[in-house]
Amino acid sequence: MSEHSTMTKTTPMQVILATLGGLLTPGLVIFMIVMRSIGIAHSHINYVNPALANRMVMARIKPVAELKVVDLSAAKVEMTGQQVFQAVCTACHSVGALGSPKFGDKAAWAPHIAKGYPTLVQHALNGFKKMPARGGDPSLDNLEVERAVAYMADAGGANFKAPDSATAPVK
Numbered sequence: 001m002s003e004h005s006t007m008t009k010t011t012p013m014q015v016i017l018a019t020l021g022g023l024l025t026p027g028l029v030i031f032m033i034v035m036r037s038i039g040i041a042h043s044h045i046n047y048v049n050p051a052l053a054n055r056m057v058m059a060r061i062k063p064v065a066e067l068k069v070v071d072l073s074a075a076k077v078e079m080t081g082q083q084v085f086q087a088v089c090t091a092c093h094s095v096g097a098l099g100s101p102k103f104g105d106k107a108a109w110a111p112h113i114a115k116g117y118p119t120l121v122q123h124a125l126n127g128f129k130k131m132p133a134r135g136g137d138p139s140l141d142n143l144e145v146e147r148a149v150a151y152m153a154d155a156g157g158a159n160f161k162a163p164d165s166a167t168a169p170v171k
């Protein structure tokens with residue numbers, strides 16, 4: 001008996017299975033790699049919407065720091081009295097902090113209003129006792145302070161009219 005005769009004969013079925021098995025594993029790996037890259041591409045670029053895709057690309061390649069061009073010659077947008085109040089004066093006058101006349105409190109405002117609008121404006125601009133000049137915000141211009149004084153005093157019972165342009169001399 002020769003050695004050959006002890007080896008079992010490979011059946012066609014085994015050949016088919018071995019071939020399939022050999023192809024299946026690398027095929028699966030390739031399939032997964034392809035799916036993965038499609039997934040990544042999809043999460044990065046929206047091919048369906050070119051405008052969106054463009055924006056996404058621009059967002060990714062835009063420089064870290066952006067240069068904001070500020071036109072210094074552009075006219076400053078004056079805040080209304082209400083806006084100034086909400087931005088600055090409210091800090092004290094909404095709660096009556098430091099003994100300030102509380103917004104809308106007519107009894108508290110009456111003795112202040114009695115001084116007259118020009119005096120109140122001067123006090124608001126330059127400071128008065130614990131009331132800081134311009135409410136502590138030097139970036140407010142005269143007109144804005146004047147408007148805020150009228151806004152607050154009127155809410156406290158006065159009938160002042162805020163000027164359209166600054167009346168007090170610029171300090």
Ligand code: HEC
Binds near residue numbers: 084115121129
């Ligand atoms: C840090 C707190 C504080 C802020 C902020 C503040 N005020 Fe006053 N304000 C006071 C105090 C305190 C008084 C009361 C002064 C007094 O009569 O003793 C006062 C009083 C006033 C008076 C009455 C002055 C007078 O002569 O009777 C006016 C008008 C006024 N504030 C306007 C403003 C305006 C306008 C703003 C915002 C731009 C502002 N205040 C922001 C604290 C503040």
